[in-house]
Amino acid sequence: MRLNYWISCLYFTISYGYDMGEPLLYGHFPDGFKWGAATAAYQIEGGWDEDGKGLSIWDVFTENGENVEDGSTGKVACDSYHKYREDVKLLKDMGLNSYRFSIAWTRILPQGVGEVNEAGIEYYRDLINTLLAKWS
Secondary structure, three states: OHHHHHHHOEEEEOOOOOOOOOHHHHOOOOOOOEEEEEOOHHHHOOOOOOOOOOOOHHHHHHHOOOOOOOOOOOOOOOOHHHHHHHHHHHHHHOOOOEEEOOOOHHHHOOOOOOOOOHHHHHHHHHHHHHHHHHHO
16 A cells, blocks of 8 residues: 555656657656655654644644545554655665655744754654665
């Protein structure tokens, strides 16, 4: 199931404009082509109220169960907050060479301003270090 999620996140990046005569159309990808995945913090992290994280606008919006058709929330999501090492391994095992992720600022600055949540900093530091170790 987690692999299906990552496959659904697969995206293509080319650093120059698209040309209809591009060899890409004929089964060849140019040197330097980046295969990667992209995620959004709310949709993947979960851990919505752990380690000092503040509430995001999405946490509040989905809480009443009426604003999303099926009543789902990001409270657990894909649980990447706890399983990021497995997720990074999946990225590597799929042969991807790039990953774009967003940061839940409510994990870093729970009140929006003021005191920094060290547990949030540690989570993103660990994620980045795990990514760097896998791609080094």
